[in-house]
Amino acid sequence: MNGGPSGFNNAPVTRAIVIASALFTILFGIRGRSSKLGWSYQDIFTKLQIWKLIVSVFAFTSTPELVFGIYLLYFFRVFERQIGSNKYSVFIFFSVIVSLLVEVLALKLLNDPSLKIMTSGPYALIFSSFVPFYFDIPVSARFRMLGFQFSNKTFIYLAGLQLLLSSWKRSILPGICGVLAGFLYRLNIFHIRRLKFPDFIASFFSTLSWPSMGSASPTGQGRNAVGNAPSYEGQQVEGNYSARSSSTINPPEDSIATLVSMGFERNSARQALIRAGNDVNAATNILLESQAH
CATH class of the missing domain: 1.10.8.10 (Ubiquitin-associated (UBA) domain)
Incomplete structure (x- = not known):
């Protein structure tokens, strides 16, 4: 099971996020600053280092996290194709904001010394995407291996579990907050699924990255028009x-x-x-x- 036709056809927002994540991770890794990625409560509310918060939305802190993260982002492009780039942009914005707010609240309440610095990367988007993946992508094949039953969705869950446990508490908390954001979006609180950005905002991503590889969709057939697609549910x-x-x-x-x-x-x-x-x-x-x- 893959995310549809190869490449980023009809998924310019996902393409831009994947490119940004790869570039930010590589850039900070080359400069030897990957260990300084991640944000803390003090960085944002005491030192006002907002740049750390912005970077943490894209850059992963290690190569294994980058590999699994990029794979999951690439796979979940199927949801952008399904609901359209405009509404997918709203989904991303909602997931990131809600996840960050819940993380801040959790850090304040838990007051755990081991959670002073959160891991970096698009955990909010990735783990909120597991909600529609669980509910809306049906199992099409099952098989047994070593006495255990698996499905065609198993590897995606295993990749997500690997990413969730990559930095232990520092990655588990963002992952849980991302799942919660995905559930809130699915519940359509504040009628969030009705919202759309002005078309130029979503289409702006198309100009940020080069044309996707793979077979192009015929014009007007099988293509999700920006801002003109139903909910993924x-x-x-x-x-x-x-x-x-x-x-x-x-x-x-x-x-x-x-x-x-x-x-x-x-x-x-x-x-x-x-x-x-x-x-x-x-x-x-x-x-x-x-x-x-």
């Missing part, structure tokens, strides 16, 4: 698809691959795309609804 689809189902054009392979990567069967994905007029977002809702019944 299975939800009621307005109206019906009888008008769209008249389309006899075979769905593009990259659209089918995107749905298959979410765990749906190939034939079901193809039929849903035909019903939805090759609209990946609408086809996803059709498949999720069919599983709910």
Whole structure:
């Protein structure tokens, strides 16, 4: 199971974050300052070193964390394709802000000397993404190994566990706060999933990084328009698809691959795309609804 077609097609926000994380981590590592990454309560509220907070959103403190973190960020690009870059930008902003606020509160309440400095990296985004991954990406294959049962989602969970335990308490707390932020987004508090940034903010990411590698999606087919996609959560689809189902054009392979990567069967994905007029977002809702019944 992967995150869809190879490369960053229809995922410019994820591409920008992956590039920023890699560059910040490498830059601070080359300069021998990786040990100084991470922020503390005193850095932000006493010394007012806001730059540490900004850097901590992107830069990992070690190479193993970078490898697992980049892999998970790359995989979770499937959610940007599903809800659109605009709403995905809102999801990122909400996850980071909420996670940081909860971390600050936890540090104040716990008053644990071993938690004076938090680990650095996009933990909020990564672990908040595990919430839709758990609820909305179905298991499509199961297998047994050494007497244990695994699924096609197991490796993603193992990569997340490795990242969660990478710095013990210093990484566990940000991971838990990220998961909490993901749940709050899913619960749609303050109607957060209705919010959208002005289109130029989300599309700005497209100009920050070079064109993605991999096969490009045909224009107007299987592409998530910025700010014009439904929530990643299975939800009621307005109206019906009888008008769209008249389309006899075979769905593009990259659209089918995107749905298959979410765990749906190939034939079901193809039929849903035909019903939805090759609209990946609408086809996803059709498949999720069919599983709910």
